[in-house]
Amino acid sequence: xxxxxxxxxxxxxxxxxxxxxxxxxxxxxxxxxxxxxxxxxxxxxxxxxxxxxxxxxxxxxxxxxxxxxxxxxxxxxxxxxxxxxxxxxxxxxxxxxxxxxxxxxxxxxxxxxxxxxxxxxxxxxxxxxxxxxxxxxxxxxxxxxxxxxxxxxxxxxxxxxxxxxxxxxxxxxxxxxxxxxxxxxxxxxxxxxxxxxxxxxxxxxxxxxxxxxxxxxxxxxxxxxxxxxxxxxxxxxxxxxxxxxxxxxxxxxxxxxxxxxxxxxxxxxxxxxxxxxxxxxxxxxxxxxxxxxxxxxxxxxxxxxxxxxxxxxxxxxxxxxxxxxxxxxxxxxxxxxxxxxxxxxxxxxxxxxxxxxxxxxxxxxxxxxxxxxxxxxxxxxxxxxxxxxxxxxxxxxxxxxxxxxxxxxxxxxxxxxxxxxxxxxxxxxxxxxxxxxxxxxxxxxxxxxxxxxxxxxxxxxxxxxxxxxxxxxxxxxxxxxxxxxx
DNA sequence: AAAAAAC
Numbered sequence: 112x113x114x115x116x117x118x119x120x121x122x123x124x125x126x127x128x129x130x131x132x133x134x135x136x137x138x139x140x141x142x143x144x145x146x147x148x149x150x151x152x153x154x155x156x157x158x159x160x161x162x163x164x165x166x167x168x169x170x171x172x173x174x175x176x177x178x179x180x181x182x183x184x185x186x187x188x189x190x191x192x193x194x195x196x197x198x199x200x201x202x203x204x205x206x207x208x209x210x211x212x213x214x215x216x217x218x219x220x221x222x223x224x225x226x227x228x229x230x231x232x233x234x235x236x237x238x239x240x241x242x243x244x245x246x247x248x249x250x251x252x253x254x255x256x257x258x259x260x261x262x263x264x265x266x267x268x269x270x271x272x273x274x275x276x277x278x279x280x281x282x283x284x285x286x287x288x289x290x291x292x293x294x295x296x297x298x299x300x301x302x303x304x305x306x307x308x309x310x311x312x313x314x315x316x317x318x319x320x321x322x323x324x325x326x327x328x329x330x331x332x333x334x335x336x337x338x339x340x341x342x343x344x345x346x347x348x349x350x351x352x353x354x355x356x357x358x359x360x361x362x363x364x365x366x367x368x369x370x371x372x373x374x375x376x377x378x379x380x381x382x383x384x385x386x387x388x389x390x391x392x393x394x395x396x397x398x399x400x401x402x403x404x405x406x407x408x409x410x411x412x413x414x415x416x417x418x419x420x421x422x423x424x425x426x427x428x429x430x431x432x433x434x435x436x437x438x439x440x441x442x443x444x445x446x447x448x449x450x451x452x453x454x455x456x457x458x459x460x461x462x463x464x465x466x467x468x469x470x471x472x473x474x475x476x477x478x479x480x481x482x483x484x485x486x487x488x489x490x491x492x493x494x495x496x497x498x499x500x501x502x503x504x505x506x507x508x509x510x511x512x513x514x515x516x517x518x519x520x521x522x523x524x525x526x527x528x529x530x531x532x533x534x535x536x537x538x539x540x541x542x543x544x545x546x547x548x549x550x551x552x553x554x555x556x557x558x559x560x561x562x563x564x565x566x567x568x569x570x571x572x573x574x575x576x577x578x579x580x581x582x583x584x585x586x587x588x589x590x591x592x593x594x595x596x597x
Numbered sequence: 598a599a600a601a602a603a604c
């Protein structure tokens with residue numbers, strides 16, 4: 112019982128824009144949220160990522176703005192009537208572009224303001240007057256305080272990624288912004304994840320809200336295959352390269368927890384001959400937008416990013432997400448893997464687990480309501496560069512942590528040694544990638560090296576059991592995946 | 598163990 116946009120009797124300019132964009136059937140969040148927003152109710156909406164939330168709030172807002180003239184008389188001909196707030200600049204940019212497309216055939220004007228860019232062009236746009244303003248909090252406050260925009264006629268506020276907007280880092284800015292807005296207004300909150308705490312807090316910003324939950328909140332899309340591999344800190348890059356080949360992945364988001372880690376990983380992968388670019392908050396905004404744009408166009412294969420890219424970014428057909436680090440917040444796991452498997456497409460999410468991530472993994476299991484199985488990964492020697500002769504063996508799905516004893520051992524493992532940052536003398540920066548000196552022979556063939564040096568998890572007890580689970584990679588499969596990856 | 602958002 113999918114409903115069509117045509118059943119909504121939207122204003123002609125909106126219907127035309129939708130048709131031009133090739134949309135006909137509504138997604139569940141759209142089918143449920145649009146009628147409610149059209150009634151002017153406050154909404155708290157939870158829906159999986161990639162299910163069309165932006166259209167779910169922007170279309171009915173535009174419709175209402177077209178149907179209802181702003182009642183108050185304004186000195187500006189185009190007072191801001193709708194304000195959309197987002198937690199990252201790239202996301203603000205993306206949502207603004209989408210709204211502009213929906214509003215294309217209307218007289219309604221929209222613009223976006225975010226930090227890291229020159230104030231002047233933004234100010235000029237604001238002074239011309241816009242009905243719809245998309246923004247990140249900090250820069251918006253700058254504009255408000257510089258009196259570049261007046262928000263006392265705002266009728267609609269949207270907090271997208273609402274749980275993030277309401278978290279401790281954003282809340283002070285958000286409260287200040289809200290203090291500039293009329294009390295009488297419609298407020299819409301949307302996110303894929305809502306913790307119960309945030310839900311309660313959110314309630315205090317809403318008046319008699321309608322709660323819309325199209326899937327259990329915090330759920331991950333069933334179109335995303337989720338896998339977890341036990342990988343030592345030092346083996347992560349090698350494991351990434353190997354899995355890219357094995358899975359035949361052409362393009363992927365690669366998440367790390369730190370900006371420095373991203374910068375290093377991107378450089379190292381580039382040196383290995385991969386087409387990788389970093390995206391994190393220490394880059395200039397210009398670089399950030401360029402990196403994202405190149406990834407969108409498919410000019411870049413691997414986007415090595417922090418959680419700046421975890422939420423909302425909508426890039427078509429990215430087949431894979433790698434979590435080289437397990438995110439600090441379980442919610443961010445849900446958002447990160449939501450960068451793949453969008454709009455019903457399939458995707459794979461691969462996460463690397465070290466000994467100290469066990470607790471966090473449990474949090475993720477709790478949040479997504481699924482048990483995870485951590486597999487071990489036998490790393491090949493990789494004598495060649497990426498795209499050359501593949502490694503000799505691959506893991507064929509060994510379930511490691513289903514064994515309670517192994518799990519207990521993992522818990523007690525000492526934390527991985529962390530290399531201190533050392534400017535340009537850091538060998539990680541300056542030396543070409545050295546493949547591991549060992550071959551890929553497994554431990555049971557009498558290799559004297561400690562198991563961890565070969566990427567074999569040190570807590571494997573039964574060699575026989577393990578041997579049965581590993582088998583050489585079939586040559587045919589290797590070739591096809593190599594081709595696909597190049 | 599961090600990142601994000603203003604200059």
